[in-house]
Amino acid sequence: MTLTMDSIGRLQKTAAVERYFQTFNQGQFLETAQLFTQAGQLQPPFEDPIVGPDAIYAYLKREAAGMQANPQETTIEQLEANDQRIVVKGNVKALIFNVNAAWIFKLNPQGHIEQVEVKLLASLQELLTLRP
Secondary structure (H helix, E strand, C coil): CCCCHHHHHHHHHHHHHHHHHHHHHCCCHHHHHCCEEEEEEEECCCCCCEECHHHHHHHHHHHCCCCEEEEEEEEEEECHHHCEEEEEEEEEECCCCEEEEEEEEEECCCCCEEEEEEEECCCHHHHHCCCC
16 A cells, blocks of 8 residues: 555544544543644534633533543545545533534644534434533
């Protein structure tokens, strides 16, 4: 198998996404946050974007402790200007809920995360049961 620069770039991006889930699930939120660029954004459901690794680390430490993200399906979408979007579908498990979710990653050419948008894939009825 011959690796082209294009395929190496795809491997780097996939590795960053895999590392995101590994570090998140191990509660290594500092390492998770360091996968983002300095202007990187985490867009949680129903909240404003969290910008920059320091803010992302603080947010994850406060909000994501005990959560498990279970990726099940990954799709790589080709965008304009050779950019790619990686969409991962799966579920998020916490002490009081288990909900289907999608993570939409935008990565720079070096494989660092520029943005992760987290979407809950649930009906309105299911979402209402999640509110405290």
